[in-house]
Amino acid sequence: MKALQFAGYGEPNVLVVADVPEPHAGPGEIRIAVRAAGVSPGDAAIRSGAWRDRVPLTLPYVVGLDAAGVVDEVGDGVDDVRVGDPVFGLRFRGGTTAEHALLDAWAPKPAGMTWEQAGGAAGSIETAVRALDALGIEAGRRAPIDGADGRTVLIDGAAGGVGAIAVQIAVARGARVIGTASPANHAFLAGLGAIPIEYGPGLPDRVELPIDAALDVAGHGSIAELVRLTGDPDAVLTLIDPRAGEHGVRLSRFDPTADLRGALRYGAGLVDVGRLVAHLADVYRMTEGAAAHARVATGHARGKVVLTVP
Template identity: 50%
Template sequence: MRTVQFTEYGPASVVHVAEVEEPHAGPNEIRVAARASGISPGETALRAGRLRDMVPLAFPYRTGFDAAGVVDEVGEGVTGVNVGDEVFGMTSMTRRGANADFVILSAWAPKPAAWTWQEAGGAAGGVETATRVLDRLAVGTGHTVLVQGAAGGVGTLAVQLAAARGATVIGTASEHNHDFLRSLGAEPTTYGTGLVERVRALAPDGVDAVFDCAGGALPDLVAIAGDPARVVTIVPDPAAAALGVHLSHSAPDDKTGEAVGAPADPMAVHGLAVAVALADEGRLRVPVAAAFPLTEAAAAHELSESRHARGKIVLVNQDSI
């Protein structure tokens, strides 16, 4: 089968498609014939070598964490899903390899009928991450939440999931994305110089929680929250620990957690079922910035690194819709 991988650190051009043996579902796993899968900004940083001191890689490194497809193998101990079912979900953190023809999922949920394959293929990782951080921040009814980097793959889902919990959401993005953020349920503002003052004008009674999806502004985000314990980032930043800001990640080993300065948080796979319910009610969509054929994974990485993508970047398989 085809899989996307890289065998050295470098620019997007080191990403390529390789032929490898098909994986098979083990206990408590399922295999899907993939229709679409997501590109992770974190993996583009890993590929570029920007995190090599914190997260050294073993090569070849097979990319992709979330995918959607049709179940074609069901592992021992799995119930509630059958061959032929349409699902979306995530690989294990140790396996990855979701950008491929066949993908082993360790967590999954039924594909919402309202979502295209492209939307479903890019959903699971962002849903899990957003749910994990919103849970840690205990976001609920009546809270005001700032999402820094609200127009990206995780940010767009965080906005909608926070709003579904009853929170008021402020989101930062470039001005040309402001109407887009309003359509998702956020009050938009621009990032950069003057952010503290702009957010205070929008939320004169203060902000209860800050979810940083973009990085680069932690001192301002702490000032907005008034307490570093009310700020969570998903972007590795040496300033986080110094400022007392929690870096949320789900890396599978203690060594990685020590390197990035924070232990792993429990994965929020329960968020997948919540996402299905909201999607069925028309309250959660997965904005897709661009879709590339599996064979053009390098171009997808290049777009991801541009930081101009609005929503999720996905790869589609030949028989995808």
């Protein structure tokens, strides 16, 4: 089968489409015929080697951590899907940007999502749910609600793939949301239900509301200011900044033992009731993998970058 892989760390041009053996579903896994796969900053960090200590690999490595497609194999112990079901989900060890991919966690693809939207949604939903739960923004709630609960969360880097999903989930959970982005993305954030402000140094001078919690999605060095805004390092969470510990701030990491299927089903439920839209920044073909990774590296994508397969 065809897959997008790299044999050595480096710039996006190390990515090539190659023939690789087909995977087969083991216990607790499913295999899908992939229609689309997401490209995230994490994928780019893995490819570049920036995460080589955090995510050790055996090379060559097929890229991609989330995807959507049609189930064509079901492993032992799996009883919630059948061959032919449309799903979206995650693969912890990568390999989703291929004609066939294994998934460790999945949920039914909502009818209201295109294949492209579903292909890039799972990683963003899982990350946003994990982060908001950890910050206590209606932690553990598994149904959309109406009406603000009085808490205010600031999301730094709110227009990207994870940020835009986190804004919508926080709003659905009843929080007031302040989102940072470039001015060009302010109308987009307002449409998601956030109060937009410009990103960059000087956040405490631009934020008028008291902040109960803050989520750093961008990793642009804002942690000290976020602690100042909340008044409590424990009220700040970062998804990407490795210097979090210097400020007493938590760094959120992927936990394969968590209720990942529950998080994905929760996100799918929000889509079904019109509370969540997976916005797309750009869609490329699998043969354009290098261009897609370069697009993510700009750090200015509004929504998720996705690759269609084949």
